Amino acid sequence: MKTLVRAAGLACALLVSTAVVAQAQTAEPSRMFDATTLSLSAYGETKAAPDEATITLGVQTTAPVAAQAMAENAAHMAEVTAALHRAGIADKDIQTSNLSLSAQYVYVQDQPARLTGYQASNDVTITVEDLPRLGPTIDAVTAAGANQINGISFGLKDSGAAEDEARLAAVKALRAKAELYAGATGYHVARLVSLSEGGGYEPGPVQPLMMAKARVQAVPTAVSSGELTVRIDVNGLYELAK
Numbered sequence: 001m002k003t004l005v006r007a008a009g010l011a012c013a014l015l016v017s018t019a020v021v022a023q024a025q026t027a028e029p030s031r032m033f034d035a036t037t038l039s040l041s042a043y044g045e046t047k048a049a050p051d052e053a054t055i056t057l058g059v060q061t062t063a064p065v066a067a068q069a070m071a072e073n074a075a076h077m078a079e080v081t082a083a084l085h086r087a088g089i090a091d092k093d094i095q096t097s098n099l100s101l102s103a104q105y106v107y108v109q110d111q112p113a114r115l116t117g118y119q120a121s122n123d124v125t126i127t128v129e130d131l132p133r134l135g136p137t138i139d140a141v142t143a144a145g146a147n148q149i150n151g152i153s154f155g156l157k158d159s160g161a162a163e164d165e166a167r168l169a170a171v172k173a174l175r176a177k178a179e180l181y182a183g184a185t186g187y188h189v190a191r192l193v194s195l196s197e198g199g200g201y202e203p204g205p206v207q208p209l210m211m212a213k214a215r216v217q218a219v220p221t222a223v224s225s226g227e228l229t230v231r232i233d234v235n236g237l238y239e240l241a242k
Contacts, residue, residue, distance in 0.1 A: 036187060036240040040177050043233045044169025048162040050154035050225045053134055056097055057141055058123030058148045066101060066118040073120035076145035081124075083144035087137040089126055098123035123148060129157070135221040154225050166232040167197070178238045187240035198233040 059076040063069035084094060100121045105113040128134045138149065156162065175189075182189050 035190075037193065038178055038181055038189075038238045038240055039235070040174060040181070040238070041233065041235045042170055042174035042177055043231055044166040044171070044173060045229055045231045046162050046165040046169065047227045048156060048159075048230055050228050051129070051131065051157050053128045053131060053152055053154050053223075053225065054125055055128065055134070055138070055152040056123055056125045056150040057138075057146045058098065058121060059146055060119065060121045060148050062104065062117050062119045064117045066103075066120075069118040069120040070101060073122050077122045079144040080141050080146045083140045084124075084126060084137070087140050088130070088133060089128065089137065093127040093129070095125050096122070097125040121148070123150070131223075131225055134223045138221045138223070152223070154228060156228065156230075159230060162230040163232060166230050167234075170232045170234045171195075174234050174236045178236065182238070182240050185240075187242060190239045190241040193237040193239050195237075196235045198235065 057080070059073055059080060061069050061073040061076065063072060081094065085091075098121060102119050104116045104119050106116050107113050126137075128137060142149075174195075178189050
Protein backbone atom coordinates (compact mmCIF):
# COMPACT_ATOMS: atom_id res chain seq x y z
CA MET A 1 0.00 0.00 0.00
CA LYS A 2 2.89 2.38 0.86
CA THR A 3 4.44 1.57 -2.50
CA LEU A 4 1.28 2.65 -4.29
CA VAL A 5 1.14 5.92 -2.31
CA ARG A 6 4.76 6.71 -3.11
CA ALA A 7 4.16 5.96 -6.81
CA ALA A 8 1.12 8.23 -6.87
CA GLY A 9 3.10 11.00 -5.16
CA LEU A 10 5.91 10.68 -7.68
CA ALA A 11 3.46 10.82 -10.57
CA CYS A 12 1.88 13.94 -9.09
CA ALA A 13 5.30 15.57 -8.69
CA LEU A 14 6.13 14.79 -12.30
CA LEU A 15 2.87 16.34 -13.46
CA VAL A 16 3.51 19.50 -11.44
CA SER A 17 7.11 19.71 -12.75
CA THR A 18 5.92 19.25 -16.32
CA ALA A 19 3.33 21.99 -15.89
CA VAL A 20 5.94 24.39 -14.51
CA VAL A 21 8.30 23.71 -17.43
CA ALA A 22 5.48 24.11 -19.95
CA GLN A 23 4.47 27.40 -18.33
CA ALA A 24 8.07 28.65 -18.46
CA GLN A 25 8.39 27.65 -22.10
CA THR A 26 5.21 29.47 -23.13
CA ALA A 27 5.91 32.55 -21.01
CA GLU A 28 9.19 33.46 -22.75
CA PRO A 29 7.82 33.82 -26.34
CA SER A 30 4.89 35.87 -25.06
CA ARG A 31 7.28 38.65 -24.19
CA MET A 32 7.73 39.24 -27.90
CA PHE A 33 4.16 40.51 -28.08
CA ASP A 34 4.32 42.88 -25.12
CA ALA A 35 4.85 45.84 -27.49
CA THR A 36 3.33 46.77 -30.82
CA THR A 37 6.08 47.32 -33.37
CA LEU A 38 6.27 48.69 -36.89
CA SER A 39 8.92 47.55 -39.38
CA LEU A 40 9.54 49.89 -42.30
CA SER A 41 12.05 50.72 -45.03
CA ALA A 42 12.78 53.99 -46.83
CA TYR A 43 15.45 55.58 -48.98
CA GLY A 44 17.07 58.94 -49.55
CA GLU A 45 18.65 60.29 -52.72
CA THR A 46 20.83 63.20 -53.67
CA LYS A 47 22.35 64.40 -56.92
CA ALA A 48 26.05 65.05 -57.41
CA ALA A 49 28.13 66.16 -60.36
CA PRO A 50 30.80 63.56 -61.22
CA ASP A 51 34.43 64.59 -60.99
CA GLU A 52 36.15 61.61 -62.62
CA ALA A 53 35.56 59.15 -65.43
CA THR A 54 36.83 55.71 -66.41
CA ILE A 55 36.98 54.55 -69.99
CA THR A 56 38.26 51.41 -71.71
CA LEU A 57 40.15 51.77 -74.95
CA GLY A 58 42.68 49.81 -76.93
CA VAL A 59 44.04 48.46 -80.16
CA GLN A 60 42.94 45.48 -82.23
CA THR A 61 45.13 44.20 -85.08
CA THR A 62 44.96 41.27 -87.50
CA ALA A 63 47.76 39.56 -89.44
CA PRO A 64 48.38 36.25 -91.21
CA VAL A 65 50.88 35.16 -88.54
CA ALA A 66 50.34 35.31 -84.77
CA ALA A 67 53.71 36.91 -84.03
CA GLN A 68 53.07 39.63 -86.58
CA ALA A 69 49.63 40.40 -85.11
CA MET A 70 51.16 40.74 -81.64
CA ALA A 71 54.11 42.84 -82.86
CA GLU A 72 51.90 45.27 -84.75
CA ASN A 73 49.55 45.49 -81.79
CA ALA A 74 52.41 46.24 -79.40
CA ALA A 75 53.74 48.99 -81.67
CA HIS A 76 50.34 50.70 -81.94
CA MET A 77 49.70 50.29 -78.21
CA ALA A 78 53.02 51.96 -77.41
CA GLU A 79 51.89 54.99 -79.43
CA VAL A 80 48.54 55.03 -77.63
CA THR A 81 50.23 54.89 -74.23
CA ALA A 82 52.54 57.74 -75.21
CA ALA A 83 49.50 59.77 -76.27
CA LEU A 84 47.89 59.11 -72.88
CA HIS A 85 50.99 60.37 -71.10
CA ARG A 86 51.05 63.52 -73.25
CA ALA A 87 47.40 64.05 -72.33
CA GLY A 88 48.34 64.06 -68.63
CA ILE A 89 47.18 60.55 -67.69
CA ALA A 90 49.52 59.12 -65.03
CA ASP A 91 50.74 55.51 -65.03
CA LYS A 92 48.70 54.79 -61.89
CA ASP A 93 45.54 55.63 -63.86
CA ILE A 94 46.31 53.24 -66.73
CA GLN A 95 45.53 49.55 -66.18
CA THR A 96 45.56 46.71 -68.69
CA SER A 97 42.10 45.15 -68.75
CA ASN A 98 42.42 42.75 -71.69
CA LEU A 99 45.24 41.14 -73.64
CA SER A 100 44.31 38.39 -76.06
CA LEU A 101 45.30 36.58 -79.25
CA SER A 102 42.85 34.44 -81.19
CA ALA A 103 42.87 32.53 -84.46
CA GLN A 104 40.42 33.68 -87.12
CA TYR A 105 38.59 31.15 -89.27
CA VAL A 106 36.22 31.20 -92.21
CA TYR A 107 33.40 28.66 -92.01
CA VAL A 108 31.74 27.33 -95.16
CA GLN A 109 28.98 24.76 -95.05
CA ASP A 110 30.16 21.18 -95.64
CA GLN A 111 33.80 22.29 -95.68
CA PRO A 112 36.47 22.28 -92.98
CA ALA A 113 37.17 25.57 -91.25
CA ARG A 114 39.89 27.62 -92.97
CA LEU A 115 42.42 29.64 -90.95
CA THR A 116 42.64 33.21 -92.25
CA GLY A 117 44.93 34.81 -89.68
CA TYR A 118 45.22 35.98 -86.10
CA GLN A 119 43.65 38.80 -84.14
CA ALA A 120 45.47 40.49 -81.25
CA SER A 121 43.74 42.81 -78.77
CA ASN A 122 45.14 44.99 -76.01
CA ASP A 123 42.79 47.14 -73.93
CA VAL A 124 43.50 49.48 -71.04
CA THR A 125 41.10 51.09 -68.59
CA ILE A 126 42.06 54.65 -67.77
CA THR A 127 40.83 57.08 -65.13
CA VAL A 128 40.50 60.73 -66.09
CA GLU A 129 40.36 62.98 -63.03
CA ASP A 130 40.00 66.23 -64.97
CA LEU A 131 36.76 65.82 -66.92
CA PRO A 132 37.35 68.71 -69.38
CA ARG A 133 40.34 66.71 -70.66
CA LEU A 134 38.28 63.60 -71.39
CA GLY A 135 37.23 64.55 -74.92
CA PRO A 136 40.70 65.70 -76.01
CA THR A 137 42.20 62.53 -74.51
CA ILE A 138 39.87 60.36 -76.59
CA ASP A 139 40.81 62.31 -79.70
CA ALA A 140 44.52 61.97 -78.92
CA VAL A 141 44.47 58.18 -78.49
CA THR A 142 42.32 57.74 -81.59
CA ALA A 143 44.83 59.71 -83.62
CA ALA A 144 47.60 57.55 -82.12
CA GLY A 145 45.99 54.32 -83.32
CA ALA A 146 43.33 53.27 -80.80
CA ASN A 147 40.48 51.61 -82.65
CA GLN A 148 38.52 50.13 -79.73
CA ILE A 149 36.55 52.18 -77.20
CA ASN A 150 34.14 50.02 -75.22
CA GLY A 151 32.44 52.26 -72.69
CA ILE A 152 32.62 55.08 -70.21
CA SER A 153 31.41 55.55 -66.65
CA PHE A 154 31.44 58.57 -64.36
CA GLY A 155 32.12 58.62 -60.64
CA LEU A 156 33.04 60.59 -57.54
CA LYS A 157 36.51 60.78 -56.02
CA ASP A 158 34.93 61.19 -52.56
CA SER A 159 31.29 60.22 -52.13
CA GLY A 160 31.15 60.77 -48.35
CA ALA A 161 29.35 64.12 -48.32
CA ALA A 162 26.78 63.00 -50.88
CA GLU A 163 26.15 59.77 -48.96
CA ASP A 164 25.61 61.65 -45.69
CA GLU A 165 23.10 63.93 -47.39
CA ALA A 166 21.24 60.88 -48.72
CA ARG A 167 21.33 59.29 -45.23
CA LEU A 168 19.64 62.32 -43.66
CA ALA A 169 16.96 62.26 -46.34
CA ALA A 170 16.44 58.50 -45.82
CA VAL A 171 16.03 58.78 -42.03
CA LYS A 172 13.65 61.72 -42.44
CA ALA A 173 11.54 59.72 -44.91
CA LEU A 174 11.58 56.70 -42.58
CA ARG A 175 10.36 58.75 -39.60
CA ALA A 176 7.61 60.39 -41.67
CA LYS A 177 6.43 57.00 -42.88
CA ALA A 178 6.39 55.63 -39.31
CA GLU A 179 4.30 58.54 -38.04
CA LEU A 180 1.88 58.12 -40.94
CA TYR A 181 1.32 54.42 -40.23
CA ALA A 182 1.12 54.98 -36.49
CA GLY A 183 -1.51 57.70 -36.83
CA ALA A 184 -3.54 55.65 -39.27
CA THR A 185 -3.72 52.76 -36.81
CA GLY A 186 -4.47 54.82 -33.69
CA TYR A 187 -0.94 54.75 -32.22
CA HIS A 188 1.96 57.12 -31.83
CA VAL A 189 5.67 56.42 -32.28
CA ALA A 190 7.22 55.68 -28.89
CA ARG A 191 10.83 55.02 -29.89
CA LEU A 192 13.14 53.73 -32.57
CA VAL A 193 14.22 50.19 -31.64
CA SER A 194 16.70 49.45 -34.45
CA LEU A 195 18.05 51.04 -37.62
CA SER A 196 20.06 49.42 -40.40
CA GLU A 197 21.48 50.68 -43.66
CA GLY A 198 21.70 49.11 -47.07
CA GLY A 199 22.84 50.31 -50.44
CA GLY A 200 25.07 53.31 -50.98
CA TYR A 201 27.06 55.07 -53.64
CA GLU A 202 27.64 53.25 -56.88
CA PRO A 203 29.53 54.57 -59.90
CA GLY A 204 27.45 55.63 -62.85
CA PRO A 205 26.51 52.96 -65.37
CA VAL A 206 28.89 52.22 -68.20
CA GLN A 207 27.73 54.00 -71.33
CA PRO A 208 28.74 52.71 -74.76
CA LEU A 209 30.95 55.05 -76.72
CA MET A 210 31.19 54.07 -80.34
CA MET A 211 34.18 54.79 -82.55
CA ALA A 212 33.31 57.12 -85.41
CA LYS A 213 34.75 56.72 -88.88
CA ALA A 214 37.50 59.14 -89.81
CA ARG A 215 36.32 62.40 -91.36
CA VAL A 216 38.13 64.78 -93.64
CA GLN A 217 37.78 67.52 -91.02
CA ALA A 218 38.25 66.29 -87.46
CA VAL A 219 35.53 67.27 -84.97
CA PRO A 220 36.45 67.34 -81.24
CA THR A 221 34.74 64.65 -79.22
CA ALA A 222 32.11 66.07 -76.87
CA VAL A 223 31.38 64.14 -73.66
CA SER A 224 28.54 65.12 -71.30
CA SER A 225 28.94 63.98 -67.70
CA GLY A 226 25.48 64.94 -66.37
CA GLU A 227 24.73 64.10 -62.72
CA LEU A 228 25.00 60.98 -60.56
CA THR A 229 22.31 59.76 -58.17
CA VAL A 230 23.56 58.72 -54.74
CA ARG A 231 21.03 56.57 -52.87
CA ILE A 232 20.95 55.19 -49.32
CA ASP A 233 18.39 52.59 -48.16
CA VAL A 234 17.47 52.25 -44.48
CA ASN A 235 15.36 49.80 -42.48
CA GLY A 236 13.86 50.69 -39.11
CA LEU A 237 11.90 49.01 -36.33
CA TYR A 238 9.69 51.34 -34.24
CA GLU A 239 7.83 50.68 -31.04
CA LEU A 240 4.30 52.07 -31.01
CA ALA A 241 2.17 53.12 -28.04
CA LYS A 242 -1.41 54.21 -27.46
